[in-house]
Amino acid sequence: MAIEVDHVSKRFGDFVALENVSITVGDGALTALLGPSGSGKSTLLRIIAGLERPDSGEVVIGGEDVTQAPARTRGVGFVFQHYAPFKHMTVHDNVAFGLSVRKRPKDEIRGRVEELLGLVRLDGLAGRYPSQLSGGQLQRMALARALAVQPQVLLLDEPFGALDAQVRAELREWLRRLHEEIHVTTIFVTHDQEEAMEVAEQIVVMNRGRIEQAGAPRELYESPSNEFVMSFIGPVNRLGDAFVRPHDIQILAESDGTGTEALIERVVHLGFEVRVELKLHDGRELWAQVTREVANELELREGQILSVRLPAPRVFAS
Amino acid sequence: MSSSDAGALSIPGPAGAARVSDRGSAGAPPAAAGARASRRRQLGARVIALGYLALLLLAPVAMIFYRTFEHGISPVINAATTPSATHAFWLSLEIVAIAVPLNTAFGIGMALLLERGRFWGKSILGVMIDLPFAISPVVVGLSLVLVYGKTGWLGDWLAEQGISVIFSVPGMVIATAVVSLPFVVRETMPVLRELGVDAEQAAETLGASPWQTFWRITLPGIRWGVVYGVVLTTARALGEFGAVSIVSGRIEEQTQTLPLFVQDRFENFDSTGAYTAAVVLALLALATLLAMNLLTRLTRRKTEA
Numbered sequence: 307m308a309i310e311v312d313h314v315s316k317r318f319g320d321f322v323a324l325e326n327v328s329i330t331v332g333d334g335a336l337t338a339l340l341g342p343s344g345s346g347k348s349t350l351l352r353i354i355a356g357l358e359r360p361d362s363g364e365v366v367i368g369g370e371d372v373t374q375a376p377a378r379t380r381g382v383g384f385v386f387q388h389y390a391p392f393k394h395m396t397v398h399d400n401v402a403f404g405l406s407v408r409k410r411p412k413d414e415i416r417g418r419v420e421e422l423l424g425l426v427r428l429d430g431l432a433g434r435y436p437s438q439l440s441g442g443q444l445q446r447m448a449l450a451r452a453l454a455v456q457p458q459v460l461l462l463d464e465p466f467g468a469l470d471a472q473v474r475a476e477l478r479e480w481l482r483r484l485h486e487e488i489h490v491t492t493i494f495v496t497h498d499q500e501e502a503m504e505v506a507e508q509i510v511v512m513n514r515g516r517i518e519q520a521g522a523p524r525e526l527y528e529s530p531s532n533e534f535v536m537s538f539i540g541p542v543n544r545l546g547d548a549f550v551r552p553h554d555i556q557i558l559a560e561s562d563g564t565g566t567e568a569l570i571e572r573v574v575h576l577g578f579e580v581r582v583e584l585k586l587h588d589g590r591e592l593w594a595q596v597t598r599e600v601a602n603e604l605e606l607r608e609g610q611i612l613s614v615r616l617p618a619p620r621v622f623a624s
Numbered sequence: 625m626s627s628s629d630a631g632a633l634s635i636p637g638p639a640g641a642a643r644v645s646d647r648g649s650a651g652a653p654p655a656a657a658g659a660r661a662s663r664r665r666q667l668g669a670r671v672i673a674l675g676y677l678a679l680l681l682l683a684p685v686a687m688i689f690y691r692t693f694e695h696g697i698s699p700v701i702n703a704a705t706t707p708s709a710t711h712a713f714w715l716s717l718e719i720v721a722i723a724v725p726l727n728t729a730f731g732i733g734m735a736l737l738l739e740r741g742r743f744w745g746k747s748i749l750g751v752m753i754d755l756p757f758a759i760s761p762v763v764v765g766l767s768l769v770l771v772y773g774k775t776g777w778l779g780d781w782l783a784e785q786g787i788s789v790i791f792s793v794p795g796m797v798i799a800t801a802v803v804s805l806p807f808v809v810r811e812t813m814p815v816l817r818e819l820g821v822d823a824e825q826a827a828e829t830l831g832a833s834p835w836q837t838f839w840r841i842t843l844p845g846i847r848w849g850v851v852y853g854v855v856l857t858t859a860r861a862l863g864e865f866g867a868v869s870i871v872s873g874r875i876e877e878q879t880q881t882l883p884l885f886v887q888d889r890f891e892n893f894d895s896t897g898a899y900t901a902a903v904v905l906a907l908l909a910l911a912t913l914l915a916m917n918l919l920t921r922l923t924r925r926k927t928e929a
Contacts, residue, residue: 355829378831403832403840407836448826
């Protein structure tokens with residue numbers, strides 16, 4: 307189901323959490339709400355779920371105005387940041403909860419839970435308690451629990467925030483594939499731009515309770531509409547008012563007169579990527595991103611003085 | 625507290641440690657001496673704790689048991705089966721059976737209100753909940769007489785309706801409920817805070833009604849706090865003397881609870897009767913504690929293994 311958030315504002319005391327926010331999420335889309343902490347992204351997610359009421363504005367899910375509807379009638383699956391497991395229930399009972407409050411027949415519940423535990427790869431753990439599961443397993447249980455009631459919309463609040471790097475990468479990939487399989491309209495909140503770029507089809511960049519820009523990951527990266535988006539998505543060098551992407555800086559083998567002279571202060575090898583920290587002749591500092599091949603070919607080392615070509619810098623009207 | 629205060633407070637720790645190693649360096653290696661000193665300190669603390677308990681609690685209770693069964697079992701059985709003793713026993717249980725569920729329901733509701741609610745006067749309400757602990761039970765009894773007694777504020781109207789509160793069971797239930805009011809509230813609130821609202825909100829998004837959420841998520845989540853509160857409430861209700869003594873009128877075989885019966889027997893030089901009833905009271909309290917312990921173990925093993 308498509309989601310429309312129309313001119314929503316929300317305050318907590320003096321703090322403005324959301325100011326006149328509008329977004330549209332297409333049916334079946336996978337969208338990320340991306341922003342630093344305090345940007346209002348979680349509040350927006352909770353307003354869509356019905357866990358918070360907006361001070362003004364409307365929330366429309368599947369063409370129906372649900373602004374005043376309680377969370378339990380919205381048909382929304384919500385996965386909490388810390389999973390919110392029902393600690394006194396087994397994995398089976400956790401996943402079955404939504405069906406059992408709807409008083410579905412026992413056989414149907416058992417079948418559906420089994421199917422879901424298979425989907426999230428927790429088969430065989432139905433009898434365990436949440437305290438016996440790892441972070442990644444809890445996360446998948448929370449997801450199965452949310453999916454059990456066949457929600458029209460799936461909302462995830464920092465779904466991978468509390469997991470270690472490896473499990474995180476695995477789950478991201480898996481969430482993407484899951485979405486391809488079940489195609490439920492999904493919105494997830496994250497402060498990690500890489501995560502948003504990797505998983506989402508559409509990214510909504512938020513800052514201080516407002517939306518800075520919304521669009522496909524590539525669009526945001528290639529044509530950011532303002533300074534914030536430019537510096538929040540992808541690495542960036544700031545030269546006064548101008549911005550330059552590190553991979554757009556060309557290091558020249560031989561000075562041809564078109565470049566700027568620069569001193570290499572440090573070379574950091576990060577595997578395929580090599581990070582070259584430079585000081586320009588006018589004292590400005592920046593870093594360039596080159597591949598391992600280029601670094602080897604040019605025999606880059608500290609203290610070397612060479613010529614670099616800067617791309618046309620991007621300047622945003624303030 | 626300012627940061628400099630905190631700094632000053634942290635000094636005794638390191639200084640204390642230094643003293644221990646100073647003493648150690650006189651003879652044996654410092655580490656061994658330190659370990660021996662800490663073992664000695666531990667032993668000392670244990671002796672003091674046990675001695676304190678023994679003097680204040682174990683010895684008196686043991687004495688009661690000893691004096692009760694001093695002349696064998698048959699005088700005890702005789703004393704326990706007199707009509708006034710059995711009446712007192714059942715009356716005590718009756719009052720507990722009404723007051724404890726009342727306070728449990730009230731306590732859980734009040735804990736939810738104080739922990740989750742946002743309203744004006746919340747802190748005042750929080751203080752009021754503790755009043756029954758601060759006020760002497762005798763004062764509670766007297767104030768109930770002032771309100772519900774014949775000449776009292778509500779007593780007149782109640783008497784016209786044919787309801788007598790003072791000098792009868794309703795008044796005793798009220799007195800018992802008042803003095804044991806804070807236990808469930810105070811034991812439940814911290815557990816409720818720890819539980820948080822995430823699980824409840826998760827239940828809500830899964831389609832649970834507020835009622836279903838309370839019974840299936842909140843209550844199981846706070847059950848240990850509630851159980852502990854109920855046990856304390858029960859123990860307090862069983863043993864209540866002061867407030868009940870005033871509102872009951874202490875009429876034998878009518879408004880005499882077990883504690884009142886103990887005092888009555890004691891004043892009438894029937895020590896066997898007094899001791900027997902005291903032992904019954906102690907056993908009831910013990911049974912409550914054991915029941916809680918058993919319950920805790922059974923379910924905890926299941927969820928936290």
